[in-house]
Amino acid sequence: MKKMPIIIDCDPGHDDAIALILAFAQETLEVKGVTVVAGNQTLDKTLGNAKKILSFIGKRPPVAAGAARPLFRNLETAPSVHGESGLDGPAIPEADFKEEPLCAVELLRKTIMESPEPVTLVPTGPLTNIALLFSAHPEVKKNIRQISLMGGGVAMGNWTAAAEFNIYVDPEAAAIVFDSGLPIIMAPLDVTHRAVILRSEVERLRNLGGKVPVLVAEILDFFFEFHRAQGFAGAPLHDPCAVAWLVKPELFIAKPFQVTIETQGKHTAGMTLADQRPWTSAAPNATVLLDLDREGFIQLIIDACKSYN
Numbered sequence: 001m002k003k004m005p006i007i008i009d010c011d012p013g014h015d016d017a018i019a020l021i022l023a024f025a026q027e028t029l030e031v032k033g034v035t036v037v038a039g040n041q042t043l044d045k046t047l048g049n050a051k052k053i054l055s056f057i058g059k060r061p062p063v064a065a066g067a068a069r070p071l072f073r074n075l076e077t078a079p080s081v082h083g084e085s086g087l088d089g090p091a092i093p094e095a096d097f098k099e100e101p102l103c104a105v106e107l108l109r110k111t112i113m114e115s116p117e118p119v120t121l122v123p124t125g126p127l128t129n130i131a132l133l134f135s136a137h138p139e140v141k142k143n144i145r146q147i148s149l150m151g152g153g154v155a156m157g158n159w160t161a162a163a164e165f166n167i168y169v170d171p172e173a174a175a176i177v178f179d180s181g182l183p184i185i186m187a188p189l190d191v192t193h194r195a196v197i198l199r200s201e202v203e204r205l206r207n208l209g210g211k212v213p214v215l216v217a218e219i220l221d222f223f224f225e226f227h228r229a230q231g232f233a234g235a236p237l238h239d240p241c242a243v244a245w246l247v248k249p250e251l252f253i254a255k256p257f258q259v260t261i262e263t264q265g266k267h268t269a270g271m272t273l274a275d276q277r278p279w280t281s282a283a284p285n286a287t288v289l290l291d292l293d294r295e296g297f298i299q300l301i302i303d304a305c306k307s308y309n
């Protein structure tokens with residue numbers, strides 16, 4: 001079976017960690033590399049978390065550190081959601097391998113240019129690394145099939161009323177990516193807020209036993225508490241949606257929209273403005289995921305965790 005080559009660009013992050021676990025469990029995906037960006041926490045922490053998770057699940061792909069801050073703005077992190085470590089909750093042993101001596105942009109360039117098949121990018125953090133890649137090496141676009149990213153919100157934001165965290169942190173980078181001309185699949189809050197895992201399903205995971213299902217249950221214990229306090233019925237699995245679409249697109253309902261990134265607004269910086277007018281002549285630049293078969297999605301997560309046992 002031909003596998004889809006992908007590179008995950010992430011800022012782990014509880015849901016980024018689960019996205020990695022989901023991706024590495026798929027027979028249809030070949031994860032050619034993992035690049036890391038500052039976002040949920042500072043770069044030293046997100047890099048350390050990525051390597052720890054990968055070591056824990058027994059995968060050692062090329063990993064590279066990327067941007068330590070957004071293109072133009074000061075870094076804003078999310079300790080209220082992910083804790084001081086960026087992955088508070090479970091005690092995970094230190095990583096048993098080192099990152100590459102290349103920066104993320106260089107690892108992305110090299111991996112994309114050397115791939116016999118066009119590569120799919122899966123960004124699950126701020127888009128700084130991808131924007132730097134396109135600015136420094138526009139030739140890579142020729143060998144990129146698509147970008148399946150978690151970011152934005154059509155109906156609302158989460159970090160501000162208008163903006164979702166990943167886009168809010170680096171709107172200028174997001175604008176470069178959304179203007180890239182490449183096919184974009186966007187998993188915004190509209191779908192990820194429906195992609196919740198319920199307490200009973202977390203217990204199902206824990207009861208499977210085995211180190212990966214138990215780790216994911218412990219990751220979710222922490223993530224759950226924050227979201228319960230915000231009135232969610234469960235923990236939203238934002239970042240795994242960007243991976244799940246590549247594996248089972250039939251789980252999702254999607255619509256093409258032209259999405260513009262607001263970089264100027266006093267109250268709306270980082271907003272993803274989707275032109276939903278039925279009569280619009282604006283050409284779509286993104287396939288926007290709007291809803292999903294929640295139970296089918298959770299089953300995919302549970303099956304992925306089980307596959308490590």
Ligand code: BDR
Nearest residue numbers: 013015016124165166238
């Ligand atoms: C996004 O922000 C981060 O906190 C999560 O990891 C996810 O990528 C959700 O807004």
Ligand code: CA
Nearest residue numbers: 013016124125
């Ligand atoms: Ca993330």
